[in-house]
Amino acid sequence: FPAMSAAVVAAAARSTLRPPSLQTLLEGTPESATVPYTSSSGADSESKTADKSSLTRKLKHDVIEGVNQLIQEIAGCHEQIAEQAIEHIHQNEVILTLGSSRTVLEFLCAAKEKKRSFRVFVAEGAPRYQGHLLAKELVARGLQTTVITDSAVFAMISRVNMVIIGAHAVMANGGVIGPVGVNMAALAAQKHAVPFVVLAGSHKLCPLYPHNPEVLLNELRSPSELLDFGEFSDCLDFGAGSGSLQVVNPTFDYVPPNLVSLFITDTGGHNPSYMYRLIADYYSADDLVM
Amino acid sequence: MHPAVYKVGLQYLSWDISGGNARCIAMLQAFQEVVKDYSTPPEKTLNRDMTAQISSYVSFLIECRPLSISMGNAIRFVKNRIAKLPITLSESEAKASLHSDIEHGDVLLAYGSSTVIEMVLVHAHELRKKFRVFVVDSRPKLQGQLLLRRLIKRGINCTYTHITAISYIMHQVTKVFLGASSVFSNGTVYSRVGTACVAMVANAFRVPVLVCCEAYKFHEKVQLDYSKCSNELGDPNAISKVHGREDINYLNGLTNNAKLKFLNLMYDATPSDYISMIITDYGMVPPTSVPVIVREYQKEHLLQSSKIVI
Numbered sequence: 001f002p003a004m005s006a007a008v009v010a011a012a013a014r015s016t017l018r019p020p021s022l023q024t025l026l027e028g029t030p031e032s033a034t035v036p037y038t039s040s041s042g043a044d045s046e047s048k049t050a051d052k053s054s055l056t057r058k059l060k061h062d063v064i065e066g067v068n069q070l071i072q073e074i075a076g077c078h079e080q081i082a083e084q085a086i087e088h089i090h091q092n093e094v095i096l097t098l099g100s101s102r103t104v105l106e107f108l109c110a111a112k113e114k115k116r117s118f119r120v121f122v123a124e125g126a127p128r129y130q131g132h133l134l135a136k137e138l139v140a141r142g143l144q145t146t147v148i149t150d151s152a153v154f155a156m157i158s159r160v161n162m163v164i165i166g167a168h169a170v171m172a173n174g175g176v177i178g179p180v181g182v183n184m185a186a187l188a189a190q191k192h193a194v195p196f197v198v199l200a201g202s203h204k205l206c207p208l209y210p211h212n213p214e215v216l217l218n219e220l221r222s223p224s225e226l227l228d229f230g231e232f233s234d235c236l237d238f239g240a241g242s243g244s245l246q247v248v249n250p251t252f253d254y255v256p257p258n259l260v261s262l263f264i265t266d267t268g269g270h271n272p273s274y275m276y277r278l279i280a281d282y283y284s285a286d287d288l289v290m
Numbered sequence: 291m292h293p294a295v296y297k298v299g300l301q302y303l304s305w306d307i308s309g310g311n312a313r314c315i316a317m318l319q320a321f322q323e324v325v326k327d328y329s330t331p332p333e334k335t336l337n338r339d340m341t342a343q344i345s346s347y348v349s350f351l352i353e354c355r356p357l358s359i360s361m362g363n364a365i366r367f368v369k370n371r372i373a374k375l376p377i378t379l380s381e382s383e384a385k386a387s388l389h390s391d392i393e394h395g396d397v398l399l400a401y402g403s404s405t406v407i408e409m410v411l412v413h414a415h416e417l418r419k420k421f422r423v424f425v426v427d428s429r430p431k432l433q434g435q436l437l438l439r440r441l442i443k444r445g446i447n448c449t450y451t452h453i454t455a456i457s458y459i460m461h462q463v464t465k466v467f468l469g470a471s472s473v474f475s476n477g478t479v480y481s482r483v484g485t486a487c488v489a490m491v492a493n494a495f496r497v498p499v500l501v502c503c504e505a506y507k508f509h510e511k512v513q514l515d516y517s518k519c520s521n522e523l524g525d526p527n528a529i530s531k532v533h534g535r536e537d538i539n540y541l542n543g544l545t546n547n548a549k550l551k552f553l554n555l556m557y558d559a560t561p562s563d564y565i566s567m568i569i570t571d572y573g574m575v576p577p578t579s580v581p582v583i584v585r586e587y588q589k590e591h592l593l594q595s596s597k598i599v600i
Binding site: 135138150158180 | 427428429430435438439441442443444445446447448449450451452453454455456457458459461482483484486487490491494515521529530532534535538540541544547549550551552553554555558559
C-alpha cells in the first residue's frame with residue numbers, strides 16, 4: 001500500500017511540528033484490530049494478546065490526557081483573555097455588548113479591577129433576553145450598566161466607543177457565529193467606525209468554511225418565545241380565507257470577517273485574516289474532513 | 291378644559307392611542323368638537339380667542355405626551371385656518387400612486403405597525419397581487435403583532451419575526467416598507483426606534499427601502515444626531531419586565547439599584563442614504579426632494595388661507 005505508507009510518513013513528519021491527531025495516534029498502532037476507530041490503512045497482521053492490551057492501555061491514556069488538556073484549556077481561557085482587557089478598555093469609555101457571554105463578563109470585570117471606570121450598554125437580546133442576565137451579573141460586580149432594547153442599537157452606536165461580543169464559533173475565514181442580532185450591531189459599528197471586538201477562546205475555532213451560514217449553521221428555536229400559541233388562533237381560520245402565519249426564531253447570526261476589527265483569544269489579539277493559521281495549529285490536517 | 295380634549299389627553303397618557311396618524315386624527319377630531327361647542331365671548335374676536343384656547347389645549351396635551359412632529363405641523367395648520375378644520379389625509383391619492391409599487395411575487399418586509407403600510411398592503415392584496423409579508427417586531431411595544439393580526443384577517447400570508455433576526459431573513463426580502471413619524475429637510479426619516487436598524491441591514495443586503503409618509507408630516511427641521519436630539523423616553527419598567535413571559539425575571543428586585551439604568555427610546559432617525567424612495571401623496575420622490583415639497587406645501591397653504599381672509 002504505497003499511498004497509505006506515504007500518508008503514515010507524512011503524518012509522522014507533521015506530528016513532530018504539531019500535537020498528534022487522533023488519526024496519527026491510531027495509525028501508529030496497526031496491530032490493535034480491536035480498537036473501534038481503526039484507520040483505513042487496515043493493515044493485516046497478527047496480534048499478540050499481551051502487546052494488544054498494553055497498546056490499548058497506552059492509547060486510552062493518550063486520549064484521556066488529550067481530553068484533560070482540552071478541559072483545562074477551556075476552563076482557563078477566560079483568565080488569559082481577561083488579562084488583555086486593560087490594553088483595550090480605557091478610562092471613561094462606553095462599551096456596547098449583546099447577549100450573555102461569560103468571557104465578556106470576565107473581560108469587563110478585569111478592566112474594572114484595574115481601576116478603569118467605564119459604562120456598559122447591554123442590548124437585551126430578545127427573545128431569549130440574555131442581555132438581562134448579563135446586566136444582572138455586571139451590576140452585581142459593580143459596573144455601571146444600562147439596558148437598551150435591540151431596536152435602539154443603531155441609535156446608540158454613535159455614543160459608544162467599542163462593541164465587544166463573545167462568539168459562539170469562529171469560522172475558518174474569520175467569520176463569527178454569534179447570538180442573534182450581532183450582525184446588526186456589526187453593521188452599525190462599521191457605519192460609525194466603532195471597533196467591533198470579538199472574544200473567543202481557541203476552543204471556539206472551527207475549521208469549516210461558511211458557505212450559507214444563515215441556514216446551515218443556524219438553529220431555529222420554538223416560536224412560542226415570540227408568540228403565544230393561543231394568541232392568534234382566532235384569526236387563523238383557513239376555511240374563511242385568512243392568510244397563513246409562520247414564525248421565524250433563529251438562535252445565531254453570522255458576521256462576515258470584514259466587519260470584525262479584532263479577535264481576542266487566549267493567545268493574544270489577531271486579525272480576522274489570521275484565524276486560519278490558528279485553526280491549523282489546533283487541528284491536524286488529517287482530522288479535517290475535506 | 292373641553293371634555294373631548296381631556297379625553298384625548300388621557301388616551302395619550304395611557305397609550306390607548308399611539309402612532310403619528312392616529313394621534314393626529316384624535317386631536318383634530320377633539321378640536322372639531324371644540325369648534326362646534328365654541329361661542330365667542332363678548333368683546334373678544336373669534337380669531338384671537340380661539341387661537342388662545344387651542345394653545346392652552348395644546349399645552350395640556352404636551353403634558354400628557356410630547357407632540358409628534360406631524361401633530362406640530364397640524365396644529366400650525368389649524369391655527370392658520372381657524373375658520374375651517376380639514377383633516378388632511380388624501381388616502382385615495384396615496385393609494386393610487388402606491389399600487390404600482392408592489393409587484394407579483396414580491397416578498398415584502400414591514401416594520402412595526404403603521405396605518406399607511408397596512409393600507410398599502412391591503413390595497414395590493416385586493417388587486418389580487420400575490421406576495422408574502424415579513425412582519426418585523428420589536429420590544430417593548432410589540433406593535434407588529436397588531437399589524438400581523440390585521441393582515442392575516444385579510445388573507446395575506448405573513449411571517450413574524452423579531453428585529454434581531456432581520457439579518458437571517460433579509461436575503462429573502464425584495465422590498466422593505468417603512469412608515470414614518472416625520473421626514474426632515476435633509477432627508478432623515480424620523481420614525482419608531484428600530485427603523486434605522488432595518489433600513490441599515492436592508493441596505494447591506496441591497497434591498498430597496500421605501501418610506502411611506504404623507505406630505506403633511508414633512509418638516510423644515512434638520513437633524514444629524516440619531517438618538518438624543520428631540521427624542522422621547524418611554525417607561526423604563528417596560529424593559530425590565532417582559533409582558534407575557536414570566537420566566538424572564540432576571541432583573542426583578544434590581545430596578546432601584548443605582549448601577550442599573552434602563553433606556554427606552556421611542557424614536558430614531560434613519561440617515562437619508564439608506565432610503566431609496568419616499569412615497570407621498572405628491573407622488574414618489576427621492577429623499578433629497580423633501581425640502582422642495584416642504585416649501586411648495588407651505589406656499590400652497592399660505593395661498594389658500596389668504597383666499598379665505600379676503
